[in-house]
Amino acid sequence: MSQSKLNQISPHVYWLPPDSTTDRPVLGAVAGERSTLLVDAGNSPAHARSFLAEVARLQVAPPQFLVLTHWHWDHIFGAATIGLPTLAHQETRRRLVEMAGWDWSDAALDERVAAGVEIEFCRDMIKVELPGRTDLVLRPPDIAFTEWVELGLGGVSAQLIHVGGDHAPDSIIVFIPEDRVVFMSDCLAPDLYHPPRRYTIQQLFPLIDQLLQCEADFYLMGHNSEPVSRMELATYTGRLKLIGQLVEHLGNDRTAILAELGRFDADDEEDLDCFLAGLKQV
């Protein structure tokens, strides 16, 4: 599987794998008979250009719409290069209108990290992906929604569904019911912007239910190099829920929770620490 080549997962759905060296996320294309929808814009003009070049090789209907899954830089910096009518949640639009007026120089980024508006990880990745940023233009979405939108692309549809979650309150998923595929982007990840990383039961549990309510066979996560099957997602989220429930019942007692879990690995401990951080927040 090549990082720079689109992969096909179902009759109408293609995806570009992520690249962790500069935090490039998964990008997607849903190709109908009439038009193609692009899912996320990439983390730079260069990322967007390589995505557009790949889509152009597919011999599918021309891209006519772009959807942004949430406001984080790695999903939106390529939007001006893609230059299509763009849909997103209302909160994504609000934030992008604000961010479009920001200074993106190294000094301004450093200041925002010091002020707690930006985090070190994103600043460092922005500097590697975009060493020169003087001509960076952020393009806010044209069309904003609050709950959901359905796009007919010709023989296939895309449901843009707001799910929120700890990672970003504006997170949406893109569900393609005919192909039983979901682009879930980063919605299942913890909150990274207010360290330490945190999960809250209030946000995470309804989100998990909403993801599994989609009648899908495959889910594409924003930074995973392989799609996950429905079974894999159910197993993973079942474990998350178990850890969350133990935190709910036992409170801030890490030792007792780990004893109750019995067998656990480093990922379980990381998830547990996210829930414990969430507990302190409320």
Ligand SMILES: [Zn+2]
């Ligand atoms: Zn994100």
